[in-house]
Amino acid sequence: MCLGIPGQVVEITDAAGHLAKVDVSGVQRTISIRLLAGQPVEPNDWVLVHVGFAMARIDEHEADLTLAAVKQMGQSYTDELEAFEATAIV
Amino acid sequence: MKFVDEFRDPAAARALVSAIGDLAGDDEFKFMEVCGGHTHTIYRHGIEHLLPANVELVHGPGCPVCVIPMGRVDDAMWLAEKPDVIITSFGDMMRVPGSRGSLLEAKARGADVRFVYSPLDSLKIATETPDKHVVFFAVGFETTAPSTAVTLVRAKDLGVTNFSVFCNHVTIVPPLKAILDSPDLRLSGFLGPGHVSTVVGNRPYRFVPEVYGKPIVVAGFEPLDILASVHMLLAQLREGRCEVENQYSRVVPEEGNPQALALLAETFELRPHFEWRGLGFISQSALKLNDRYAQFDAEMRFDMPGVRVADPKACQCGEVLKGVIKPWECKVFGTACTPETPIGTCMVSPEGACAAYYNFGRLHRETALLVGGPPSRG
Numbered sequence: 482m483c484l485g486i487p488g489q490v491v492e493i494t495d496a497a498g499h500l501a502k503v504d505v506s507g508v509q510r511t512i513s514i515r516l517l518a519g520q521p522v523e524p525n526d527w528v529l530v531h532v533g534f535a536m537a538r539i540d541e542h543e544a545d546l547t548l549a550a551v552k553q554m555g556q557s558y559t560d561e562l563e564a565f566e567a568t569a570i571v
Numbered sequence: 572m573k574f575v576d577e578f579r580d581p582a583a584a585r586a587l588v589s590a591i592g593d594l595a596g597d598d599e600f601k602f603m604e605v606c607g608g609h610t611h612t613i614y615r616h617g618i619e620h621l622l623p624a625n626v627e628l629v630h631g632p633g634c635p636v637c638v639i640p641m642g643r644v645d646d647a648m649w650l651a652e653k654p655d656v657i658i659t660s661f662g663d664m665m666r667v668p669g670s671r672g673s674l675l676e677a678k679a680r681g682a683d684v685r686f687v688y689s690p691l692d693s694l695k696i697a698t699e700t701p702d703k704h705v706v707f708f709a710v711g712f713e714t715t716a717p718s719t720a721v722t723l724v725r726a727k728d729l730g731v732t733n734f735s736v737f738c739n740h741v742t743i744v745p746p747l748k749a750i751l752d753s754p755d756l757r758l759s760g761f762l763g764p765g766h767v768s769t770v771v772g773n774r775p776y777r778f779v780p781e782v783y784g785k786p787i788v789v790a791g792f793e794p795l796d797i798l799a800s801v802h803m804l805l806a807q808l809r810e811g812r813c814e815v816e817n818q819y820s821r822v823v824p825e826e827g828n829p830q831a832l833a834l835l836a837e838t839f840e841l842r843p844h845f846e847w848r849g850l851g852f853i854s855q856s857a858l859k860l861n862d863r864y865a866q867f868d869a870e871m872r873f874d875m876p877g878v879r880v881a882d883p884k885a886c887q888c889g890e891v892l893k894g895v896i897k898p899w900e901c902k903v904f905g906t907a908c909t910p911e912t913p914i915g916t917c918m919v920s921p922e923g924a925c926a927a928y929y930n931f932g933r934l935h936r937e938t939a940l941l942v943g944g945p946p947s948r949g
Contacts, residue, residue, distance in 0.1 A: 533689025
């Protein structure tokens with residue numbers, strides 16, 4: 482449930498609405514960066530994504546580690562990635 | 572994956588395990604990992620088999636799906652069966668059994684139940700289906716609650732009137748207190764939850780050393796994170812220290828996420844009490860929408876039954892959630908209760924201790940090989 486997947490920011494799509502497009506293992510979707518308001522978030526930055534929200538900025542090192550750990554979860558990771566791809570936010 | 576090796580380094584694991592053994596000596600230690608994500612890592616990598624027999628890890632209540640009582644699932648089912656309601660929730664919640672089955676079964680019977688990845692997806696469904704009312708069945712600890720908070724703010728900004736939240740968000744500190752007050756268990760210390768702490772920071776755990784005299788180390792999710800955190804706990808105990816330490820500082824800031832905490836304060840307030848599966852009623856342990864967001868509170872909008880339902884007699888999730896018994900010690904583990912046909916919540920979520928043990932715990936040889944020796948047990 483508290484699964485966080487690292488994503489790399491591709492672009493800030495709506496600065497006022499705190500929305501950004503991120504790439505997780507080649508899958509892109511729009512997420513909210515509202516919880517990081519006040520922190521600089523820029524393209525190429527890595528963030529930990531939880532239920533469609535960036536919850537923390539992380540470095541590439543941490544992103545690599547976490548992604549490997551999450552991939553090991555097998556089905557949970559596949560489900561998370563499918564959900565990530567299939568849905569969209571308002 | 573160029574950095575992964577250093578966190579999977581067998582030599583580093585061996586060195587840590589050896590140092591843990593030296594610190595532990597012949598004394599018995601029992602540490603609780605609070606977070607379901609840690610439980611998953613521990614079983615996935617067979618970490619309990621790496622540790623000396625006198626250093627035991629017990630699983631805690633930190634699986635948000637696992638702690639939802641049957642009565643709340645029944646309320647969600649009641650909502651789902653209303654013809655003008657669409658109920659949405661995370662995938663993990665869909666298979667959690669209530670007294671009349673799960674939301675997935677309600678869906679099979681024709682109810683409009685939809686799985687969402689994000690609470691914001693629920694809001695989108697609401698804006699796209701104005702003739703229906705969309706209820707988001709919200710579960711999760713402080714990791715997840717800020718996402719619901721942002722969704723509520725967004726719904727208010729957009730003036731959406733056909734959206735509400737059935738709020739089951741819970742907080743991590745009260746169950747820790749309940750466990751510390753419980754006579755069932757004598758714990759030496761805690762591995763603190765990693766991702767909850769990105770939101771709440773380290774300060775909320777100070778009562779653990781200050782009031783109860785137990786150390787707590789906020790831990791990351793890699794196998795070496797767990798071993799390093801166990802080592803930090805033992806070092807505190809051996810050096811006569813007792814404090815909150817942060818092993819996961821590469822992700823968890825000391826003060827948490829002030830923006831997320833402000834959004835929680837904007838939208839939620841504490842409930843006087845909330846029932847936890849297996850733990851009973853715990854004071855001020857859950858969130859409800861505050862007056863500013865009352866129009867989005869499904870419990871205000873609908874006259875839900877709110878009936879309390881006792882767990883099935885055979886189910887020992889409560890004892891598993893308190894760390895009193897191990898998953899395999901439950902009478903129905905792996906027989907009547909499996910991930911395919913769960914009786915209890917701990918068998919539903921991948922972070923539930925029972926599901927994690929069922930899926931991974933029995934396969935420890937990988938880790939035994941990692942440290943270059945035969946498996947010590949099982």
